[in-house]
Amino acid sequence: MFGxxxxxxxxxxxxxxxxxxxxxxxxxxxxxxxxxxxxxLAQAAAALGGEIGAAGVRLVYGGGGEGxxxxxxxxxxxxxxxxxxxxxxxxxxxMRMPRGIAQIISVPDIASG
Numbered sequence: 557m558f559g560x561x562x563x564x565x566x567x568x569x570x571x572x573x574x575x576x577x578x579x580x581x582x583x584x585x586x587x588x589x590x591x592x593x594x595x596x597l598a599q600a601a602a603a604l605g606g607e608i609g610a611a612g613v614r615l616v617y618g619g620g621g622e623g624x625x626x627x628x629x630x631x632x633x634x635x636x637x638x639x640x641x642x643x644x645x646x647x648x649x650x651m652r653m654p655r656g657i658a659q660i661i662s663v664p665d666i667a668s669g
Contacts, residue, residue: 582614587624601627609637619643621654630654 585608591598601624608615609632618625619641633639633656641653642661653660 580613582616583608584616585625585628586618587628589618589620589623589625591623591627597624598627601625602631604628605631605633605637606635608632609635609639612637614638614640616640616642619647619653619660620651622652626654629657633657 585604587601588597605615605628608628615629615632615637617629617639620626620643621630629639629641633654638658639654639656640659640661641657642663643651644665645662646665648660648662
């Protein structure tokens, strides 16, 4: 994922979340609404969400509780992070949201997000 393509371990995100003295307050993650064919993708997404939540960084993501985006959001919320979902109204009407979403922002269409 980061660095050597032969290294399949989950990297520590501390260097990404705290690259300097400046603390990152919010990150935005958009990913697949499906988990994909490789279970490591969902594991990596959940690990990313867990690190984001544990670091106290707010997560803004594309909404929904399925797939890679759902894995990131659920793990961030489970780790105590604030999670904000942003999605078009037509998708919000069809999506199942994961537990722990602090705020849902509805936009008219994908281009407005």
